[in-house]
Amino acid sequence: xNVSMWKKALQVIPHVEKAEWDRLDVISKWLISTxxxxxxMTFLSGAIAGILAYQQxxxxxxxxxxxxxGIVLAHATxxxxxxxxxxxxxxxxxxxxxxxxxxxxxxxxxxxKRQHLTYSAVTGGLALAIGISLTFYRGGLTLPLLLAxxxxxxxxxxxxxxxxxxxxAVLIVWGPLMIGGVYYVVTGIWDWNVVLASLPYxxxxxxxxxxxxxxxxxxxxxxxIYTLPVLLGERLSRWTVLAMLAAQYLSVIYLVAIGFxxxxxxxVLFALPAFYRILPIFFAPKPLEKPKxxxxxxxxxxxxxxxxxxxRFGLFYLAGLILSLxxx
Numbered sequence: 001x002n003v004s005m006w007k008k009a010l011q012v013i014p015h016v017e018k019a020e021w022d023r024l025d026v027i028s029k030w031l032i033s034t035x036x037x038x039x040x041m042t043f044l045s046g047a048i049a050g051i052l053a054y055q056q057x058x059x060x061x062x063x064x065x066x067x068x069x070g071i072v073l074a075h076a077t078x079x080x081x082x083x084x085x086x087x088x089x090x091x092x093x094x095x096x097x098x099x100x101x102x103x104x105x106x107x108x109x110x111x112x113k114r115q116h117l118t119y120s121a122v123t124g125g126l127a128l129a130i131g132i133s134l135t136f137y138r139g140g141l142t143l144p145l146l147l148a149x150x151x152x153x154x155x156x157x158x159x160x161x162x163x164x165x166x167x168x169a170v171l172i173v174w175g176p177l178m179i180g181g182v183y184y185v186v187t188g189i190w191d192w193n194v195v196l197a198s199l200p201y202x203x204x205x206x207x208x209x210x211x212x213x214x215x216x217x218x219x220x221x222x223x224x225i226y227t228l229p230v231l232l233g234e235r236l237s238r239w240t241v242l243a244m245l246a247a248q249y250l251s252v253i254y255l256v257a258i259g260f261x262x263x264x265x266x267x268v269l270f271a272l273p274a275f276y277r278i279l280p281i282f283f284a285p286k287p288l289e290k291p292k293x294x295x296x297x298x299x300x301x302x303x304x305x306x307x308x309x310x311x312r313f314g315l316f317y318l319a320g321l322i323l324s325l326x327x328x
Contacts, residue, residue: 034076049182070130077124175202204310211302274312
């Protein structure tokens with residue numbers, strides 16, 4: 001076991017050479033190859049759903065834990081399939097963006113195709129097994145939600161990302177599908193107010209993927225991958241991200257104003273310093289070289305800024321929900 005590597009892989013996507021990779025335990029390899037550092041975004045979706053269920057006096061730990069574990073494993077499966085599909089289609093070749101910010105297991109020779117598919121099959125199989133068990137447990141909408149999740153896992157990388165639907169898919173998945181879906185599995189109720197309450201967080205996750213696609217807009221354009229930033233252009237895309245991040249705060253204020261949320265949720269305003277900190281980044285085009293004071297992994301730039309804000313906003317959002325429970 002290499003606990004220090006587990007911790008590192010949950011915080012960043014570490015660069016490793018083949019010799020070091022061969023010495024790692026299977027959990028470390030899984031965490032690195034699934035880009036586990038970004039799985040926190042999915043866990044937070046499950047946590048938000050659980051707290052909303054608890055507020056209604058309908059929380060049940062076992063289905064919540066299984067549903068949350070299931071969506072995390074589904075996200076991990078998507079990341080594995082993303083790398084496999086892009087490698088098979090030749091997208092990640094020629095020093096493509098994905099190959100720069102972290103190890104691409106296939107491209108960098110860390111795993112064979114068979115090993116990569118084995119990781120994908122085991123991870124996806126576990127997610128599917130959890131989904132099937134929850135379908136028998138809850139019934140109702142659980143099967144349609146499971147099928148929708150499987151659709152996005154299998155087809156996000158291709159063709160959705162190629163036809164400017166990837167960003168829309170992320171908004172749907174991290175909002176209504178994950179938060180609304182986990183809430184349904186736990187409570188047996190599909191609540192459109194919960195779907196509305198999922199948007200403040202889902203907008204932040206969508207901002208992260210938008211930032212990633214802005215970072216590689218020229219590369220994607222050259223490879224005919226028509227993400228929304230490719231269609232909108234870098235400048236308009238940068239302003240779109242800022243609009244989405246601002247909408248996170250406005251949506252919380254709205255939900256407080258209509259009485260769905262306690263005023264305690266205004267604690268998310270403490271994330272505004274993080275928003276102000278990244279404003280200068282989105283006001284200007286991406287620099288050609290890494291700025292001296294930029295501490296994130298290059299060439300991550302807009303995505304790193306959006307992820308920094310989303311992590312800060314998500315934690316305050318979660319804290320606000322927990323505090324409202326305690327005070328209530």
